[in-house]
Amino acid sequence: MSSSQTSHPSNVSLEERAYNIRRYALRMGEVQGQGYVGQALGFADVLATTYFHAIKNRPEDPLWEGRDRVYLSIGHYAIALYAALIEAGVLPEEELETYGSDDSRLPMSGMAAYTPGMEITGGSLGHGLGIAVGACMGLKLKKADNFIYNLLSDGELGEGSTWEAAMAASHHKLDNLIAIVDFNNLQADGASTEIMSSEPVDAKFESFGWYTQRVDGNDMEALVQAFDNARNHTEEKPRVIICDTLVGKGVPFLEQRDKNHFIRVEADEWQLALEALDNGRANQ
Amino acid sequence: MKFDKWTPRLPDPSKPKLKTSAMIASLGAEGLETVSAPFGHALNEVAAKNDKVVGMTADLGKYTDLHIFAQKNPDRYFQMGMAEQNLMMSAAGMAREGFQVWATTYAVFASRRAYDFICLAIAEEDLDVKIVCALPGLTTGYGPSHQASEDIAMFRGCPNLTIIDPCDATDVMQATHAIAEHRGPVYMRLPRGKVPNVLGEYDYEFKLGKAQVVRGGNDVLFISTGLMTMRTLDAAKELAKDNVDCAVLHVPTIKPLDTDTIIKEAQQSGRMVVVAENHTVNGGLGEAVARTLLENDLAPKFRHIGLPDEFLGAGALPTLHDQYGLSTDKVCQQVKGWLG
Numbered sequence: 001m002s003s004s005q006t007s008h009p010s011n012v013s014l015e016e017r018a019y020n021i022r023r024y025a026l027r028m029g030e031v032q033g034q035g036y037v038g039q040a041l042g043f044a045d046v047l048a049t050t051y052f053h054a055i056k057n058r059p060e061d062p063l064w065e066g067r068d069r070v071y072l073s074i075g076h077y078a079i080a081l082y083a084a085l086i087e088a089g090v091l092p093e094e095e096l097e098t099y100g101s102d103d104s105r106l107p108m109s110g111m112a113a114y115t116p117g118m119e120i121t122g123g124s125l126g127h128g129l130g131i132a133v134g135a136c137m138g139l140k141l142k143k144a145d146n147f148i149y150n151l152l153s154d155g156e157l158g159e160g161s162t163w164e165a166a167m168a169a170s171h172h173k174l175d176n177l178i179a180i181v182d183f184n185n186l187q188a189d190g191a192s193t194e195i196m197s198s199e200p201v202d203a204k205f206e207s208f209g210w211y212t213q214r215v216d217g218n219d220m221e222a223l224v225q226a227f228d229n230a231r232n233h234t235e236e237k238p239r240v241i242i243c244d245t246l247v248g249k250g251v252p253f254l255e256q257r258d259k260n261h262f263i264r265v266e267a268d269e270w271q272l273a274l275e276a277l278d279n280g281r282a283n284q
Numbered sequence: 285m286k287f288d289k290w291t292p293r294l295p296d297p298s299k300p301k302l303k304t305s306a307m308i309a310s311l312g313a314e315g316l317e318t319v320s321a322p323f324g325h326a327l328n329e330v331a332a333k334n335d336k337v338v339g340m341t342a343d344l345g346k347y348t349d350l351h352i353f354a355q356k357n358p359d360r361y362f363q364m365g366m367a368e369q370n371l372m373m374s375a376a377g378m379a380r381e382g383f384q385v386w387a388t389t390y391a392v393f394a395s396r397r398a399y400d401f402i403c404l405a406i407a408e409e410d411l412d413v414k415i416v417c418a419l420p421g422l423t424t425g426y427g428p429s430h431q432a433s434e435d436i437a438m439f440r441g442c443p444n445l446t447i448i449d450p451c452d453a454t455d456v457m458q459a460t461h462a463i464a465e466h467r468g469p470v471y472m473r474l475p476r477g478k479v480p481n482v483l484g485e486y487d488y489e490f491k492l493g494k495a496q497v498v499r500g501g502n503d504v505l506f507i508s509t510g511l512m513t514m515r516t517l518d519a520a521k522e523l524a525k526d527n528v529d530c531a532v533l534h535v536p537t538i539k540p541l542d543t544d545t546i547i548k549e550a551q552q553s554g555r556m557v558v559v560a561e562n563h564t565v566n567g568g569l570g571e572a573v574a575r576t577l578l579e580n581d582l583a584p585k586f587r588h589i590g591l592p593d594e595f596l597g598a599g600a601l602p603t604l605h606d607q608y609g610l611s612t613d614k615v616c617q618q619v620k621g622w623l624g
Contacts, residue, residue, distance in 0.1 A: 112409060120380075124404050130373025131405055137362060137374065138381030141338070161401070164370035171365070 010052075014220050017087055018048035019281055022250050024083035026277065028099035028106070029263070030270040035100070035108065037263045038254055039153075040080035042184050042218070042245035047084040049223040050149055050180070054231065059089035062116040066146065069135065071120045073128020073152040074182070078110035081118065081151075090117040126159025128152055129179060133165050136174040136238075147231065150179045155187030157198040163208070169238035170209025177238040178230045179210075182217065184245045186261055205240045217243025251276045307419075307426050309601035311511050312480030313518075319453035319481050323416060323474055324352025326460035327386060331357050334464065338378060340364055341388045342371040348388035348418045349476045368393040372401035372415075379411035384464065391417035391432030391473060399438055407444040407469045414463055420449070420473035421510065421562030422591055422608060427598040433591045437567025439471050440539055447538040448472040449510035449561075449569075450490070453479040455536055458490035466492055473510060482514050488534070495542040497549065501531035504619060505555040505584075507546065509535045509569050512560040512589070512610065519615040528623065531555070538569055543576045550577055556585040558619060562610060565590035587622050589615060 025040035051057075055068040072081050082099065085091045091105075098104035105114050109123040122128045132150040139146055156162055169177050183201065185192050193199060206212045211233050215222040223243070230239040248254030251273045254263065265273065287293070312318065331337040331353065339345075339353045343366040354361040362378075364371045368389050375387040394402065394417045406413045417432070424430045439447050448463065448470060450456045456475060463470045486498045498513070499520055506516035513534045520530035533549050535542065550557055557577070559570040570588040577586065591608055605611040609618060 121404060121408055124400055126369075127373055127376075127401060127405050130370050130401070131377040131380065133370070134374030134377025134385075135380050136377070138378040138383055141360075141378075141383070142381065161369040161373065164365070164367035165373060168364055168367070168370050168374065172362075 012052075014048045014052055014224070017052045018044040018220070019250075019277070020087045021047055021080070021083040022277055023274065024086050024093070024096055025079050026251075026270060026273050028079050028082060028096045029265065031097060032100045032108070033267065034262065034264045035079050036076050037079065037265070038186075038247040038257075038261070039077055039182070039184065040083060041251060041254065042247045042249045043077060043080050043182050044083070044249070045218050045220055045223060046180060046182065046243050046245065047080060049220065049227055050151075051084050051088050053224055054227045055149065056146070057088070062090055068147045068149060069119050070117075071122065071128045071132050071148060071150045072110050072118065073120070073122040073150055074125065074156060075110040075121060075123030077151070077153070077182075078106070078108060078118070081110060082106050082115070085115070085117040088117075091115070125156045126161040129162050129169070130165035132177055132179070133168050133172070133174060136169070136177045137172055139176055140174075145176070147176050147178055150177065152179060152181055154181060154183040154185060154192040154198060154201070155195070157181070157201065158196045166205065166208045166210065173236040174238045175233070175236045179238065179240040181240060181242045182245055183242050184247045186247050188261055202242055205242070209237060211235060211237045211239045212242070213240070214242040214244070217245035218249050250280055252280070307424055307430065309424055310478070311423060311475055312482070312514065316480045316482070317484075318478040319457075320478055321349035321352050321476065322453040322456040322479050323460055323476065324349035326457040327353045328356050330461060330464040331360065334384065336383050337386065337464070338362065338383045339386045339388070340371055340375055340378070342366060342368045342393065344389050344418070347390075347476065348416065348474060350386070350388045353386070368398040369401050372398045373405050375413045376401070376405035376409065376411055379406070379413050380409075385413045386416060387413055388416045388418070388474075390430060391420040391435045392430055394471070395432055395435040395438045402445070402471075403442045407442050410444050410468055412467050412469070414470045414472065416472045416474050418474045418476045422596055422604060422610065423475070423511070423562070423601070425599045425601045425604055428595040431596050433564045433596060434567070435473070436538055436561075436563045436569070440567060440572070444469055445539065446470040446492075448536055449538055450475070450536050451510060451513040451534060452483050453481040454483040454488070455490055459492075459536065462490055462492045475511065480514060482517060490536060493537045493540055493542060495533055495535040495537070495545040497531060498534045499530070499532040501529040503528050503555060503623070504530040505549055505552070505557050506530055506532045506560055507535060507549075507557060507569070507573055508532060508560040509538060510562045512562050515610060515612050515615050516560050518612040519619065522612065522616050523619060526620070528619065530619075535569060538572070541572050541576065546573055546576050547580050547582065550582050550584055556587065556622060558587045558589060558622070560589040560615065563590055564593055566593055585622070587618070589618060
């Protein structure tokens, strides 16, 4: 399946988008004093590419039938997706101050019923790819040409249901499915490769019949190329982009923190984190 | 059906040859009128009216009567492989794109294996997915791997999910049409293959969410669901011969429960209430009815026929129904014992 190239007529660079996403995530993290901020920082470049290079969407109409769907299988990355949705104009910036609070539309784990732009409830890991499989079959039945981008993580590859879905996707020739794996080598109990290694993950997907790419998920140029390749690939195969990312990317003292799966940051550190992010940007 | 497995059990020439524990067993008595694949044929009628209807299965199309739909609607039929989690996830995705999905497998695999996916991917999103499952409760002699004795207990815990336990072919066909008209997730237990037809002789029509008195009586009020309504109707006929007058209240919708009708019927004084279900006594219709009665200050003499809290045995289905108290004979014996 080919797709019309989506243009976001804007002179804001993808790097600038990623910086803004990181900044929004840090500010939401500060509201609660904790969160999956490290993943948001690591995944920001992928989200910038997804929302500002790859997908068709209308921020003012999150349910527009012609949109490409973005499924956040990794519900605990909600803070990252909220940041992207704020940057995309789906959510107002001021709302980030409600993150994780009572009556908020931004609960700490992603809930489809709460948030415009949150297409599925993905908190129980191993659900997203299979829901995407069904939705891709539904889109084909409707003869619609939308893509579904399913955002998942390396830890999630431990869930057997993900591989049931991976097998079904290639069996049913779902060339409208693009899976994005955040490979940050980190899950709750430690390094993913030590808890239950999915390596060689690219070879696994390939053997399951997927068009497979593996890129540095913090290299914007490589990401843009990989997303273009995925959209324009001509074989009737599902596509996967495995993105190796660095947890805490952009804030050096968070990149180096030992326990950074679920970050708790002292009150005074949030300002330091924002400053570190700004410094890194100034030095680019 | 536990025994010392180290001691040989040789054929006993004085007893009839043991029947096998076949996967699919007949639910009704021999000679009973049956309808072939009532669900599959009813679904075809539904699909003829609604082009958004699709069927999905996890390698059990032929064993859930969905092959009838597949033959007529090949473009709307999806084989998801031997992967029940995948079946439920895909059903959710398909429903997200505006389709009404009929997903079939065995009740054990939907409940024990795919509960999280039904609960979160389907029910939490209130999606229009009908989960239709064969071999509910004790309907196979194949052993615990295929006996879904706790499916209702599990699914009663899941918000948004409507639960249907039809009795016979008439019930299955009418329920299929009714739940197609109802937008939202449904779990339906399915008698499949050649399904007995018993409700035809009574003045009965399936109504979603409604319990109905199928037979009146003054001594005993059976409150039954699923195939146990077949048994309580038969038992009522048998007990009438001993001048025990039994009413049968059939409750095909387990959730939401028609508490109004249950209360109204239980208020008729002097009747012993006997709940009968093809399900463990834990967490099914019996406990739901008991709570309804107590919360409404009703305290009739109350008894419960259901499967014991144990992993069940293998063998021929009639033998097992006799052993675990679900056969018509055993229902009659228990009732007579309770009446004293």
